[in-house]
Amino acid sequence: xxxxxxxxxxxxxxxxxxGSQILASRLRIPALIVLLPAGFTAGALTDVVHPDxxxxxxxxxxxxxxxxxxxxxxxxxxxxxxxxxxxxxxxLRLLLLGALITSGAVMAAGPALFGVPLAAAMMLGVILVVSxxxxxxxxxxxxxxxxxxxxxxxxxxxxxxxVGGILGALVFHSIMVGGFQVGHGFRVGAFMLSVVIxxxxxxxxxxxxxxxxxxxxxxxxxxxxxxxxxIVAVSAVCDALRDDTGLIAAIVAGMAxxxxxxxxxxxRRPFFEALxxxxxxxxxxxxxxxxxxxxxxxxxxxxxxxxxLLVLAVRPLIAWLSTHRAGLSGxxxxxxxxxxxxGIVAAATASTFSATLADEGLAGASEILPIxxxxxxxxxxxxxxxxxxxxxxxxVMRSARTRPLLVGGEPWVxxxxxxxxxAGLDVLMWAGSDEQRERIREAGIEPAPGELxxxxxxxxxRLEGVTALLxxxxxxxxxxxxSVVVRDSVDGPVYRVGPPEDSxxxxxxxxxxxxxxxxxxxxxxxxxxxxxxxRFVLGAPGDAPPPGHDLLFVVRADGRLDPVTEAEAPVxxxxxxxxxxxxxxxxxxxx
Numbered sequence: 001x002x003x004x005x006x007x008x009x010x011x012x013x014x015x016x017x018x019g020s021q022i023l024a025s026r027l028r029i030p031a032l033i034v035l036l037p038a039g040f041t042a043g044a045l046t047d048v049v050h051p052d053x054x055x056x057x058x059x060x061x062x063x064x065x066x067x068x069x070x071x072x073x074x075x076x077x078x079x080x081x082x083x084x085x086x087x088x089x090x091x092l093r094l095l096l097l098g099a100l101i102t103s104g105a106v107m108a109a110g111p112a113l114f115g116v117p118l119a120a121a122m123m124l125g126v127i128l129v130v131s132x133x134x135x136x137x138x139x140x141x142x143x144x145x146x147x148x149x150x151x152x153x154x155x156x157x158x159x160x161x162x163v164g165g166i167l168g169a170l171v172f173h174s175i176m177v178g179g180f181q182v183g184h185g186f187r188v189g190a191f192m193l194s195v196v197i198x199x200x201x202x203x204x205x206x207x208x209x210x211x212x213x214x215x216x217x218x219x220x221x222x223x224x225x226x227x228x229x230x231i232v233a234v235s236a237v238c239d240a241l242r243d244d245t246g247l248i249a250a251i252v253a254g255m256a257x258x259x260x261x262x263x264x265x266x267x268r269r270p271f272f273e274a275l276x277x278x279x280x281x282x283x284x285x286x287x288x289x290x291x292x293x294x295x296x297x298x299x300x301x302x303x304x305x306x307x308x309l310l311v312l313a314v315r316p317l318i319a320w321l322s323t324h325r326a327g328l329s330g331x332x333x334x335x336x337x338x339x340x341x342x343g344i345v346a347a348a349t350a351s352t353f354s355a356t357l358a359d360e361g362l363a364g365a366s367e368i369l370p371i372x373x374x375x376x377x378x379x380x381x382x383x384x385x386x387x388x389x390x391x392x393x394x395x396v397m398r399s400a401r402t403r404p405l406l407v408g409g410e411p412w413v414x415x416x417x418x419x420x421x422x423a424g425l426d427v428l429m430w431a432g433s434d435e436q437r438e439r440i441r442e443a444g445i446e447p448a449p450g451e452l453x454x455x456x457x458x459x460x461x462r463l464e465g466v467t468a469l470l471x472x473x474x475x476x477x478x479x480x481x482x483s484v485v486v487r488d489s490v491d492g493p494v495y496r497v498g499p500p501e502d503s504x505x506x507x508x509x510x511x512x513x514x515x516x517x518x519x520x521x522x523x524x525x526x527x528x529x530x531x532x533x534x535r536f537v538l539g540a541p542g543d544a545p546p547p548g549h550d551l552l553f554v555v556r557a558d559g560r561l562d563p564v565t566e567a568e569a570p571v572x573x574x575x576x577x578x579x580x581x582x583x584x585x586x587x588x589x590x591x
Contacts, residue, residue, distance in 0.1 A: 001053050009048035013289075016042055016049070017281025030138045030384040032343075035284040036377050043289030051286045051351075060352040061239070063287070066279045067161070067348055068235035068250035069228070073276045074137070074158040075254020086326045087148070091155045093322035094336075095163060098156070099129045103167075105314045106306070113302040114371065116364025119175050123357065124368050126171045127349045128310070128342060128375060130164030131157045135343035135380060143387045144398045149332050153339055161345040162247035166194050168349040169243035175357065198245040201238035202252025205230050209257050224271050227257075247345075280344065287347040288373060295370040303374035310375070311382060315340040331394035338390050341379040346372055401425065401559025402492070405448060407482070408472035409436025412530035414443045416472070416552075416579075419536040421445060423555040423577055428466065467492035468561055470516070474523065476500075483514055495563055498522035515566045517552055521581070529581065539578035546580075553579035 001009070020038045024031040042049045051059045103125035110121025136157035140150050212218050212226040231253060235246030319337030328336075350372035357365035391397040402425060406417045409431030417440070421427045429440045430448040440447045469490050471479040476499035483496045498515045500522050517526070537549060545551050554562045557575030564570065572578050 001048075005048050006054065009050075009054050012042065012046075013049050013054070013282060013285050014278075016285045017278060020285070021277060021281055028142075030135075030142055030380065031281070032135055032138070032284060032341075032376075032380045033384050035281055036288045036373075036380065039285035039288030040291060040293075040373075042285065043291065044293050049285065049289045051290045054286070059286075060348070063283060063348040063352070064239055064244065064246060065232055065235055066283055067165075067345055068246045069231055070276055070279060070344065071158065071161055071247055072227075072231045072250040072254040073272050074154075075251040075256075076258045076272075078155060078158055078251075078255050078258060080255070080259045086328070087151055087155070090152050090323055090326045090328070090336075091159070094152070094156045094318065095160055097321055098160065098318050098340075099126075099163060099167065101318050102129050102310070102314055105309060109306060109309055113305055114299060114364065114367055116367060117362070120357070120362060120364035120368060123168070123171055123175060123353060123365070124350075124371060126164065126167040127346050127353075127368065127372055129167060130161050130345040130349070131340055131343060135341040136339070139339070139341060139384060139387055142384070143391050145335060145391050145396045146332065146398060148328070149335055149396055152336060158251060161343075162198065162244070162251055165244035165247045165345055165349060166198070168353060170194065172353045172357070173243075175362070194242045194245050195248065197238055197242045198248025199252060201234045201245065201249030202256065205234040205249055205253030206256035206260070208234070209253065210260065213257075227272075228275075244349075283344050283348070287344075287351050290351060291370055291373045295366065296374065299367055299371050300374065303371050303378065306371070307375055307378040307382070310340070311338075311379065329396075331396045335391055335394050335396045339383060339387060341383045342372070342376045343380075347376055402468050402561035403428065403466055404468040404470055404561060405430060405466045406470045406472055407431075407479075408474070409433060409439060410472070410474055410527060411439070412527055413472045414439055414445070415530065416536050417445050418443050419538055419579055420553070420555075420561070422538050423579065424559060425555065425561060466490055469494045470563075471496035472516075472523075474527070476523065495565065497526065498566075500524045517550070517564050518566050518569075521550060521552075526581070535582050537580040537582045539572070539580060541575050541577050544572065545578050548583040549580040551578055552581055555579065 016038045017035070020034040021031040024034045027034075039049070047053055055062055103122070106125035106128050107118065107121045110116055110124055111118060114121075116124075136153055140153060145153075208230045209227060212230070213223050218226055231250055234249050234253065238245040238249045316334075316337040318340075319333060323333040323336060326333075350369045354365050354368035354372075357368070388397070404420065404425060405428040406413060406420075407430050409429075414429070417427045417429050421444070427445055428448045429445050431437050431440060437447045467490075469483075469486060469492070471483055471494070473479055479496040479499075483494050486494060493514070495514050495516045498517065498519065498521070536552070539545065541557075551564055551569065553564065554570040554572050555577045556562065556573075562570035
């Protein structure tokens with residue numbers, strides 16, 4: 001490949017990886033639904049994006065290190081406080097039963113469906129064990145199931161990848177050593193040695209990161225570089241000692257950093273998120289570009305049968321056995337049984353091992369990669385397009401209805417909370433003083449736990465169950481500061497009431513997209529009008545705001561809360577209700 005072709009291939013791969021994800025976000029579908037066809041089509045039309053042309057000798061090593069970075073990032077989101085009781089037992093059973101039943105079913109069905117020998121079917125079976133955060137996470141973000149179901153699936157997807165990678169490496173070596181005879185070369189000791197090396201690498205990585213982030217106190221930029229260098233180095237050394245053990249080291253290091261006391265990483269890491277998204281896009285485009293169309297056609301119909309077996313029989317059986325007596329509802333158990341897409345580790349393992357086995361003369365080895373590719377495409381398409389409707393039908397999807405947290409205990413804030421509650425929203429309120437909290441109770445609203453805001457200000461925590469934060473205290477500096485601190489901890493927008501123009505303090509800006517109600521209804525104006533008799537009014541569905549009333553919020557028919565801000569003013573539609581500030585009514589009313 002010439003220099004010009006290499007540069008063209010890199011440019012086209014990056015453009016496809018990024019452009020596919022942008023297109024998917026605009027279409028509101030999981031990115032993998034666009035990435036896989038884009039890479040496959042590009043590979044069919046040109047050779048410049050083919051991984052064997054771009055990185056002919058070390059593509060598998062690049063893939064392994066890239067997947068290690070993905071798993072490290074996934075490990076940072078695994079809070080051990082959430083892996084307890086029923087969740088822990090369900091996840092462990094999903095891992096154990098999933099590996100055994102999935103590999104066994106594929107090994108049994110492979111020779112009948114594809115006409116491959118048992119050794120190739122065994123290799124395919126352990127490859128298809130994995131799922132992974134690269135596919136499960138985006139699908140769950142798209143569907144938004146209940147928190148309990150999400151925890152189970154995220155933990156399973158993150159932990160099954162290194163387990164599947166190790167099993168794939170062990171089966172590969174056992175087939176090679178055993179002369180393509182199943183079971184002749186497998187050694188339990190080799191499996192345990194791989195696990196030990198991976199765990200040891202994870203411990204070393206965690207220690208290095210503790211030193212860099214805690215002892216040296218590296219800031220965001222150098223701390224990010226230290227994480228990248230540590231994970232790449234530790235994973236590379238582990239893989240050099242034992243194939244795919246770097247995956248275990250990466251996720252163990254991520255989990256350790258996420259759970260060790262004193263290491264407080266932000267809940268959202270913009271650079272890491274961008275890096276992981278880019279890696280995912282590049283890997284899927286590159287691997288799918290390496291699948292020639294001529295290899296897909298002969299296995300297309302049998303692959304559809306294998307997908308049906310995995311989706312309709314194998315996964316439901318695994319989920320039913322794993323969630324038995326785990327305290328999950330019928331809908332939650334059924335949804336777990338309807339979520340097992342295959343992802344990047346399956347593609348990476350297939351591309352790494354199938355070529356070598358084919359070169360060594362194993363019959364059917366050349367079909368492993370196209371079959372895996374079709375299973376990935378089929379499961380991602382099926383689950384991606386049906387997970388939302390299935391979750392809604394089973395009653396496990398989180399409602400689109402906004403659950404706002406109002407911070408503040410002034411009388412007008414409490415009355416606003418009462419009005420929003422009358423609109424059908426599940427309102428939470430937080431106030432600092434006991435007197436204000438008592439007034440919140442008297443208004444019929446249960447105050448949020450006292451430690452709730454402290455949790456939100458923890459840079460490594462997430463404020464679960466809150467989808468909008470409204471900062472309405474009489475301390476403008478507090479509102480401005482908290483709006484910045486908690487922005488990455490809230491699963492939704494953060495707004496604050498505007499400060500007076502002449503307000504003293506260190507508020508650097510008095511405008512912005514997060515300022516509520518515009519410049520004419522700043523904090524002291526709202527409080528003064530409330531003291532003069534103005535009250536919050538909940539308009540009837542579909543009614544336009546009457547004269548003399550100021551529009552504050554629009555409660556959509558589906559329960560979403562759209563506030564008036566300096567940036568935009570929502571327009572009530574059919575079935576929507578307006579929250580208004582009246583000119584001087586004596587009490588809140590609901591027409």
